[in-house]
Amino acid sequence: MSAPMIAILDDEPQIRQMLSDALGEAGFRTASFGRATEFEAALSRTAPDVCLVDLGLPDKDGLALVHRLALESGASIIIISGRAQVQDRVTGLELGADDYIIKPFEPAEVVARVRARLRKGREAGTAATTAHFEGWVAYFDRYVLEASDGREVPFSHAEGEVLRLFLESPKRLVSRAQMQESLGGAAGESFDRAMDVRISRLRTKLDEDPRNPRLIKTIYGAGYIFLGDVSWS
Incomplete structure (x- = not known):
């Protein structure tokens, strides 16, 4: 069985590299994207297990993308954003995100949250559907x-x-x-x-x-x- 695939969408190259390195060391496969259009095109070809999505994207509204992913994708969605206001977190969760991590963050925290989402997915996957x-x-x-x-x-x-x-x-x-x-x-x-x-x-x-x-x-x-x-x- 292949390792879970984690899709990373963030317009900051340093953030993408940091997340890719941390998740790769933890045994996950990763695919990184700097623009929403590239990310959406890739989703038509592959189905990630978890999507890490930044809200501040250069080409599309991040919250609208999260909402569409929640309705159309079976992947877990974790928002990673510099928006720290309670209302931003509430809105992200209301629109269908499973978790919300505020920048700056420790890479180990992201890995732990990803593992938690995958664990819940496995538990659901072994249950009646x-x-x-x-x-x-x-x-x-x-x-x-x-x-x-x-x-x-x-x-x-x-x-x-x-x-x-x-x-x-x-x-x-x-x-x-x-x-x-x-x-x-x-x-x-x-x-x-x-x-x-x-x-x-x-x-x-x-x-x-x-x-x-x-x-x-x-x-x-x-x-x-x-x-x-x-x-x-």
Whole structure:
């Protein structure tokens, strides 16, 4: 089995080289790009396991690229950016990134975060990939929800992690602490807000009434409960 492929998109050559060296020493394959157009062209030919994406790109909006990757790619997405404001981190996570690392950083931290994302991916890869619940089918191998009328609704990698967490624990309280432990990322306001947005989007995709959702219930001050019956295949 070949080593995992890590795609690096950053317009600073020194950053690309530092990341390539650190990840290469850790046993990963890497491909580096300085422009979004080169990166997107490469994605049409190969599928990386993890994408490291800088937001300050010379030719395209980094956040828009992250959002498109989250919807169209099965890769984990880690933003690496000099934007340190909480709102920047929240926006990146809301748009589908799995993690957010602020520049300057230690290369060892990036390697550790990459390993963590790959570990979660392996755990998901050994699990069942299809869940049936309340007239819906969730296909985690291709990130699609199928309604009872055959309509297909795509979901992002990040939204899929939250959905799987609920579907694996139906009719049981899932606390914020459990979500943070299971999904990773730093606890705090940015994590909480990102989870709120992902859950809101899942409710919309499941045709839930936002004022009175029947499947994903908020237990204020405690967490969430998924109320549907679930079977896996």
